[in-house]
Amino acid sequence: MASEQAGAAQVLVASNRGPVTYSLGADGTLDAKRGGGGLVSGLSAVGDEADALWVCAALGEGDREAVRRGVGEPGVRMLDIDADVHAAAYNGVANSVLWFVHHMLYQTPLEPAFGPEFRAQWAAYETYNRAFADALAGEAAPGAAVLVQDYHLALVPGMLRELRPDLRIGHFSHTPWAPVDYFRLLPDDIAEQLLRGMLGADRLGFLTGRWADAFTACCVAVLGGTSGTRIGVHGLGADADFLRERARRADVEERLAALREQIGPDRKVIVRVDRTELSKNIVRGLRAYEQLLADRPEWRGRVVHVAFAYPSRQDLAVYRDYTTEVSRVADAINSAYGTEGWTPVVLHVKDDFARSLAAYRLADVALVNPIRDGMNLVAKEVPVVSDEGCVLVLSREAGAHEELSEDALTVNPYDVSATSVALHEALLMPPAERAERTKRLAAAATALPPTQWFLDQLQALTTP
Ligand code: G6P
DSSP states (O other): OOOTTOOSEEEEEEESSOSEEEEEOTTSOEEEEEOOSHHHHHHHHHOSTTOEEEEEEOOSHHHHHHHHHTOOOTTEEEEOOOHHHHHIIIIIIIIIIIHHHHTTOOBTTBOOOOSHHHHHHHHHHHHHHHHHHHHHHHHEEEEEEEEEESGGGTTHHHHHHHHOTTSEEEEEOOSOOOOHHHHTTSOHHHHHHHHHHHHTSSEEEESSHHHHHHHHHHHHHHHSSOTTOEEEEOOOOOOHHHHHHHTTSHHHHHHHHHHHHHHOTTOEEEEEEEEEOGGGOHHHHHHHHHHHHHHOGGGTTTEEEEEEEEEOOTTSHHHHHHHHHHHHHHHHHHHHHOBTTBOSEEEEOSOOHHHHHHHHHHOSEEEEOOSSBSOOSHHHHHHHHOSSOOEEEEETTBTTHHHHTTTSEEEOTTOHHHHHHHHHHHHHSOHHHHHHHHHHHHHHHTSSOHHHHHHHHHHHHHOO
């Protein structure tokens, strides 16, 4: 049964952040910047014939202006949701509460407090989800497949199901899912609403079995069951073809030369690349490196920690403070241990994908130590582009650990001392073993390329 308002799109993706974003120049010109990533390549694989549409939120002044002027990319519809509503939903609910619950990030003084301010933000979250559900209902052809993404849009499946029972609705979580006792920090009515919203989908996708099981456990505890919604696991892999080609281009070569210069000759390199965000555990990573220098003086002057920490969600004080703390700790290590010709930590904060790839290529060790992470693609990308093999020091709490544990050095992300020991072992690993492990890691990391990841979900959704 299709509603009268049905549109023409056969395959729809909905996410907060879309594949393109606009910046508004001082002279009034709009500059489009296209994003990469799994969803972008997945959706382009669907092809024009299928009439694919990506529904996303306008995120800044540039995006809003583009909507007003009717500027856009074919196959993308940006929703100009009221800026205050968006801010409350995105900053207030999604990134201050849901992100913290699923990544288990609450700790004094960051405690959950669900008073009137949160209730107002929750109302905005509902409004924001409603805007997506309405737009999707209007754009989807009869019987179309809709793939809703992430914790920003947990209520959309249920809302859309009511508006358009003819649609096949999927939802995919790119984050971990909280264990029951942690999830139940949320007010009871909201915990229930979130789960019911997601269960409005025909099928739910998660990155690992662990997150899928946690979701099911929450449904059993809060609602008594999953009411027949299908649940699947799709472990997004790295895009080997894209990465290998991209990592050999001239801009990466240039940055590689610059980094080598900055690091100095005959030094080992420990690399990390993250958005600066609490779940990534950057400060404990720096502390572990500091402990390495303290406990094993033989490494002083012989190793450099290249840390790329790209600012993220800077509208929120807790993310800003963390960004400041990362710089402060890096500076303190450099003051304590640096010498005339050796800077122990090279910290870069300006997002530069080409430079990230250059760092992946030259890394002897990659440090990926999140407190919790849905997958963590850095862990999967490094082995693919590494020039001479790289030892992966990997948190057991990253989704990627399920697939990479055999050839990575596993760490408990809270255990700074153990992480420091793992860094030492990684630096000492013989080149042949390192190369062998990297080869196996690359094979495991690319087992499910993004396009296949997307098409598998689409197929699973449309096959009853
Ligand atoms: C995580 C989320 C994504 C989000 C990304 C960047 O990976 O799962 O949905 O897009 O972080 O965060 P941002 O808030 O900048 O979109």
